[in-house]
Amino acid sequence: MAGEVESIEKFLDExxxxxxxxxxxxxxxxxxxxxxxxxxxxxxLAKEKDFELKGYGCDAARESSRLPKIVRxxxxxxxxxxxxxxxxxxxxxxxxxxxxxxIRCAAICGVNILCLQEAWTMPFxxxxxxxxxxxxxxxxxxxxxxTKFLQQLAQQYNMVIVSPILERDEDHGDILAxxxxxxxxxxxxxxxxCKNHIPRVGDFNESxxxxxxxxxxxxxxxQFGKIAVNICYGRHHPQNWMMYGVNGAEIVFNPSATxxxxxxxxxxxxxxxxxxxxxxxxxxxxxxxxxxFPNEFTSGDGKPAHKDFGHFYGSSYVAxxxxxxxxxxxxxxxxxxxxxxxxxxxxxxxxHWGFRMTQRLDLYAEELADVNKPSWKxxxxx
Amino acid sequence: MAGEVESIEKFLDExxxxxxxxxxxxxxxxxxxxxxxxxxxxxxLAKEKDFELKGYGCDAARESSRLPKIVRxxxxxxxxxxxxxxxxxxxxxxxxxxxxxxIRCAAICGVNILCLQEAWTMPFxxxxxxxxxxxxxxxxxxxxxxTKFLQQLAQQYNMVIVSPILERDEDHGDILAxxxxxxxxxxxxxxxxCKNHIPRVGDFNESxxxxxxxxxxxxxxxQFGKIAVNICYGRHHPQNWMMYGVNGAEIVFNPSATxxxxxxxxxxxxxxxxxxxxxxxxxxxxxxxxxxFPNEFTSGDGKPAHKDFGHFYGSSYVAxxxxxxxxxxxxxxxxxxxxxxxxxxxxxxxxHWGFRMTQRLDLYAEELADVNKPSWKxxxxx
Numbered sequence: 001m002a003g004e005v006e007s008i009e010k011f012l013d014e015x016x017x018x019x020x021x022x023x024x025x026x027x028x029x030x031x032x033x034x035x036x037x038x039x040x041x042x043x044x045l046a047k048e049k050d051f052e053l054k055g056y057g058c059d060a061a062r063e064s065s066r067l068p069k070i071v072r073x074x075x076x077x078x079x080x081x082x083x084x085x086x087x088x089x090x091x092x093x094x095x096x097x098x099x100x101x102x103i104r105c106a107a108i109c110g111v112n113i114l115c116l117q118e119a120w121t122m123p124f125x126x127x128x129x130x131x132x133x134x135x136x137x138x139x140x141x142x143x144x145x146x147t148k149f150l151q152q153l154a155q156q157y158n159m160v161i162v163s164p165i166l167e168r169d170e171d172h173g174d175i176l177a178x179x180x181x182x183x184x185x186x187x188x189x190x191x192x193x194c195k196n197h198i199p200r201v202g203d204f205n206e207s208x209x210x211x212x213x214x215x216x217x218x219x220x221x222x223q224f225g226k227i228a229v230n231i232c233y234g235r236h237h238p239q240n241w242m243m244y245g246v247n248g249a250e251i252v253f254n255p256s257a258t259x260x261x262x263x264x265x266x267x268x269x270x271x272x273x274x275x276x277x278x279x280x281x282x283x284x285x286x287x288x289x290x291x292x293f294p295n296e297f298t299s300g301d302g303k304p305a306h307k308d309f310g311h312f313y314g315s316s317y318v319a320x321x322x323x324x325x326x327x328x329x330x331x332x333x334x335x336x337x338x339x340x341x342x343x344x345x346x347x348x349x350x351x352h353w354g355f356r357m358t359q360r361l362d363l364y365a366e367e368l369a370d371v372n373k374p375s376w377k378x379x380x381x382x
Numbered sequence: 383m384a385g386e387v388e389s390i391e392k393f394l395d396e397x398x399x400x401x402x403x404x405x406x407x408x409x410x411x412x413x414x415x416x417x418x419x420x421x422x423x424x425x426x427l428a429k430e431k432d433f434e435l436k437g438y439g440c441d442a443a444r445e446s447s448r449l450p451k452i453v454r455x456x457x458x459x460x461x462x463x464x465x466x467x468x469x470x471x472x473x474x475x476x477x478x479x480x481x482x483x484x485i486r487c488a489a490i491c492g493v494n495i496l497c498l499q500e501a502w503t504m505p506f507x508x509x510x511x512x513x514x515x516x517x518x519x520x521x522x523x524x525x526x527x528x529t530k531f532l533q534q535l536a537q538q539y540n541m542v543i544v545s546p547i548l549e550r551d552e553d554h555g556d557i558l559a560x561x562x563x564x565x566x567x568x569x570x571x572x573x574x575x576c577k578n579h580i581p582r583v584g585d586f587n588e589s590x591x592x593x594x595x596x597x598x599x600x601x602x603x604x605q606f607g608k609i610a611v612n613i614c615y616g617r618h619h620p621q622n623w624m625m626y627g628v629n630g631a632e633i634v635f636n637p638s639a640t641x642x643x644x645x646x647x648x649x650x651x652x653x654x655x656x657x658x659x660x661x662x663x664x665x666x667x668x669x670x671x672x673x674x675f676p677n678e679f680t681s682g683d684g685k686p687a688h689k690d691f692g693h694f695y696g697s698s699y700v701a702x703x704x705x706x707x708x709x710x711x712x713x714x715x716x717x718x719x720x721x722x723x724x725x726x727x728x729x730x731x732x733x734h735w736g737f738r739m740t741q742r743l744d745l746y747a748e749e750l751a752d753v754n755k756p757s758w759k760x761x762x763x764x
Contacts, residue, residue, distance in 0.1 A: 008409045011402045020393045027390045028410075030647035182763075191763050197740045212742065217749065218761045226762065236737055238620030238659050239746045246753055247760040265412035265705045266658055273655035276648055277620050323647045355618055358579045360594065362754050364621045367599065368747035371628055378629040379600045380608065381573045 004260075004311055009327040030324030033058055036340055042108040049101050051078070052335030055109065056318065056326040058281075060342035069343035071224045073251055073281070074106050074114040075316045078334045079289035084123045088136040092121045096149055102336055107157035109338055112185070112224040115162035115253040115285060118232050119178065121146050122166060123291045124257045127203035127309050130295065135209075138168035141181045141192040155187030160222045162229055164255040166209075167192070176210045180229040180255065182220045190220050195231035196240050202262055203299050203309055204233070217243035225250045225343050232256040235270045235284070238277065245278030246361070250343045252280055257287040259310035267315055268328075275319035279349045279356065281341050288314035288334065321349040386642075386693055391709040412706030415440055418722055424490040431483050433460070434717030437491065438700065438708040440663075442724035451725035453606045455633055455663070456488050456496040457698045460716045461671035466505045470518040474503045478531055484718055489539035491720055494567070494606040497544035497635035497667060500614050501560065503528050504548060505673045506639045509585035509691050512677065517591075520550035523563045523574040537569030542604045544611055546637040548591075549574070558592045562611040562637065564602045572602050577613035578622050584644055585681050585691055586615070599625035607632045607725050614638040617652045617666070620659065627660030628743070632725045634662055639669040641692035649697055650710075657701035661731045661738065663723050670696035670716065703731040 005011075016024060025032070036055030046053035060068065081094035099116065106114050118124075122137035139146055146165055154161045160183065167179035178195035194213025198206050217240070219228045228244040228251075235241070235254050244252050254271050271284035289312055296305040315328035318339040329335040350356050370376050387393075398406060407414070418437030428435035442450065463476035481498065488496050500506075504519035521528055528547055536543045542565065549561035560577035576595025580588050599622070601610045610626040610633075617623070617636050626634050636653050640646075653666035671694055678687040697710035700721040711717040732738050752758050 005405050008406055011398065011406055015397045015399065015402065016393065017397065020397065023387050024390055024393055027646060027650075196745075197742065199740070200736050201734060212740075216761060218763050221762050221764045233740070236659060236735070237741060238655070239624060239741075242620060243746070243749055246749075248762055263705075264409060268409075269651055269655045269658065269705070273620070273651050276651065277618060323645075323651070352583060353618070354582050358581070358594075358615070359619065359621075360579065361750055363578075364625070365747065365750035365754050367625055367628075368743055368750060372744050372747050379598060380603050380630055381600050382603045 004332050007315070007328055007331055029327070031322065033324055033326055036338060038109045042105050045101065045105045045108070050334065051102060052330050052333050053105065054327070054329060054335065055338040055340070057340040058320045058324065058342070058345065060345035060348055063344060066344055069225065070340060071113065071343060072109065072111045072338055072340050073283055073318070074111040074336055074338045075253065075283040075285035075318070076102050076114065076116050076336050077285055077288045077314045077316045077329055078102070078117065078120070080123045080291060084125065084291060085294045088133050091123070092137065092146070095121055100153065102334070103153050103157065103159070103161070106336060106338070107159060111159060111338055113160040113162070113222065113227060113251065115229070115255055115283060116164060117285050117287045118164045118255040118257045119166050120164060123293070124287060124309060124312070125293065126206045126209055127299070128293055128295065128297050129205050129208050135176065138166040138176050140170055141165065141167045141179050142189055144168070147181050147183065147189060150183050151187040151189070154183045154185055158185045160185050160224060160227070162227070162253055162255070164229070164231060177213065178206065178210050178231055180231060182227070182229070185223055190222070191218070193218055193229050195234060197234045197237050199233040202301065203297070217247050219244060219247040219249045227251045227253065230254045232258070235274070238274065241274035241278055245280055249280050250346050252282050254282060254284045256285060257312060260313045261310055264313055268317070272319040272325055275321055276323050277355060279321040279346050279353070281321065281339070281346070282319045283316070283337070283339070284319070285316045286314055287312040288330070288332065321346050386714050389697070389710055389713055411709070413704065415706055415708055418720060420491045424487050427483065427487045427490070432716065433484060434712050434715050435487065435491070436709070436711060436717065437720040437722070439722040440702045440706065440724070440727065442727035442730055445726060448726060451607065452722060453495065453725060454491070454493045454720055454722050455665055455700070456493040456718055456720045457635065457665040457667035457700070458484050458496065458498050458718050459667055459670045459696045459698045459711055460484065460499065460502070462505045462673060466507065466673060467676045470515050473505070474519065474528070477503055482535065484716070485535050485539065485541070485543070488718060488720070489541060493541060493720055495542040495544070495604065495609060495633065497611070497637055497665060498546060499667050499669050500546045500637040500639045501548050502546060505675070506669060506691060507675065508588045508591055510675055510677065510679050511587050511590050517558065520548040520558050522552055523547065523549045523561050524571055529563050529565065529571060532565050533569040533571070536565045536567055540567045542567050542606060542609070544609070544635055544637070546611070546613060559595065560588065560592050560613055562613060564609070564611070567605055572604070573600065575600055575611050577616060579616045579619050581615040584683065585679070599629050601626060601629040601631045609633045609635065611635045611637065614640070617656070620656070623656035623660055627662055631662050632728050634664050636664060636666045638667060639694060642695045643692055646695055650699070654701040654707050657703055658705050659737060661703040661728050661735070663703065663721070663728070664701045665698070665719070665721070666701070667698045668696055669694040670712070670714065703728050
């Protein structure tokens with residue numbers, strides 16, 4: 001038990017007798033989700049490049065008036081490659097090289113829509129509060145080198161790629177933003193969507209670098225389904241998740257970077273709750289590994305200065321609108337999680353549970369409008 | 383493994399080695415919560431009357447400018463007592479007798495605020511769609527016999543009691559409502575709060591009996607803290623939870639009645655997510671046992687008519703604003719769960735995570751106002 005634990009599922013599988021394991025998994029994960037098998041070429045690539053490859057299938061009932069909408073979605077979690085002291089362009093290029101292999105593996109596995117982790121081209125350097133050299137990682141969402149790099153892969157593999165980067169918004173005074181670029185399977189940039197809620201907690205000093213996004217809750221109609229991106233800390237805000245649902249999302253990606261001591265017991269709860277409450281699929285992606293920086297920093301917790309961010313615990317997973325979920329990827333290794341989902345399940349669950357029908361958005365619009373008036377007082381009965 | 387499983391915790395404790403169990407519990411339940419000990423008199427009463435008695439303590443940091451606000455809160459889950467074919471008044475009286483013993487036990491354990499399960503005086507007869515005789519269980523929130531019965535206990539034990547009943551609203555045309563009555567520790571009725579979201583799913587035919595509540599999201603300032611009540615199906619609606627938080631709730635009770643086949647994998651997720659997102663404590667309470675009715679009914683699922691509702695799986699628990707939670711009560715037995723909480727944790731978590739500060743309610747007020755306009759179109763980018 002020294003060091004970081006691999007996963008909770010590993011313990012359960014190891015110690016629990018099979019009948020009890022089945023019941024525990026039903027209670028923890030909902031209905032049984034089937035395992036996907038992949039071509040040997042993909043398995044070999046994963047082994048050679050040392051990343052985990054896991055796949056699960058989530059079915060829906062057949063309907064007589066709609067064909068199934070079977071889509072393979074994927075989330076990628078990865079460590080950085082070079083030390084954070086290496087030149088910025090070299091760090092980025094080394095991550096590009098790693099990711100291009102994982103995307104190739106995804107293509108072999110028939111993935112239609114893939115999302116990378118938050119600020120995937122760089123270490124999560126916002127703990128440092130230094131602008132130099134980290135701001136150098138920022139680039140144009142529409143025209144930057146990372147977008148061009150992925151456009152080529154998206155077209156080659158006929159795959160929608162969601163690329164969460166540190167954006168340099170050249171059209172708006174060179175400001176930074178935390179942005180996901182949506183690249184169509186044709187290789188075109190469909191658009192971008194920004195992080196709506198920015199943390200100020202522990203080492204997450206992101207409000208030093210960029211402001212709350214002003215791109216609202218847009219949904220992208222890709223060839224494979226309607227997708228949205230709720231970046232990282234936005235997962236703590238249920239109303240943020242809700243608005244992507246109200247705009248019609250069928251799949252919401254949540255590319256994140258979060259560490260064990262801060263958020264780990266919250267991780268299985270929030271994204272899954274969003275999938276349930278909004279009758280859509282969620283793919284929660286967390287960075288993995290420990291990142292060490294050249295200069296020391298403090299964490300706003302009274303403890304001594306240090307140079308690492310703590311352990312990013314991976315554990316990426318997919319949650320379905322019916323409350324079921326896949327196991328998580330490793331807490332320690334690079335990995336790709338693939339889910340084959342039938343998007344018809346979204347509307348089937350809406351019909352069954354009726355959460356949208358019973359949502360009373362008019363009531364909440366009215367109450368929130370009141371809350372924002374200067375005259376508002378909390379509704380407290382003494 | 384025949385019949386209903388007692389609890390997931392029992393399996394974990396039985397099969398998992400202690401070091402691994404500790405890590406699994408950290409990942410599943412967050413920070414370790416201490417066990418409470420109770421007077422022997424309470425333990426004996428629980429044994430004699432055959433109900434589970436479990437207690438946990440959740441601490442907060444000491445502050446130099448505020449005293450701790452230590453409160454003992456409790457949730458009660460119980461089976462009905464007599465067959466559903468017995469006369470209504472006899473059924474109710476038998477449940478009263480059982481509950482009076484459990485409340486006495488709570489008093490011995492020093493409970494300050496106690497909440498009973500949804501529609502606690504009756505079987506959950508809404509599966510039948512029959513008005514007779516079930517509407518006979520309905521009574522006035524302010525002046526009904528159940529309220530009077532509890533007022534006496536509340537005063538005797540200096541305990542706030544939340545009493546979720548089927549209400550007969552005599553002042554509004556004798557309509558029915560699903561209502562929680564808040565009885566102060568002085569024995570006065572502080573007020574009532576109604577179920578805001580009504581299900582239409584499977585056997586939950588409640589929309590046949592009552593409408594969505596119009597009491598909004600009021601919070602009650604009791605002597606022991608600010609409480610609110612989110613009744614049953616309202617737990618599926620994050621914006622409902624949110625508004626209780628916006629109005630200042632420190633503890634939200636969620637008295638429920640839900641069955642295994644429908645909702646069990648959702649149960650540990652939704653109330654806990656609400657505690658996290660809104661920086662308050664939640665006490666989730668679910669009915670327990672299987673209730674059989676005199677006349678057969680169908681479940682809207684194409685299966686043959688039958689006379690029982692399926693298994694109400696208990697599993698009541700308390701979740702804290704820092705993401706930690708207690709284990710659940712039994713899936714099969716009557717029980718009371720008691721949590722000793724320091725309400726100072728609510729503001730401490732708000733300061734730490736900053737979810738309220740970063741909530742952007744003005745953005746959501748604006749977006750929801752738009753959604754309700756006839757001209758609204760979903761924000762979809764092609």
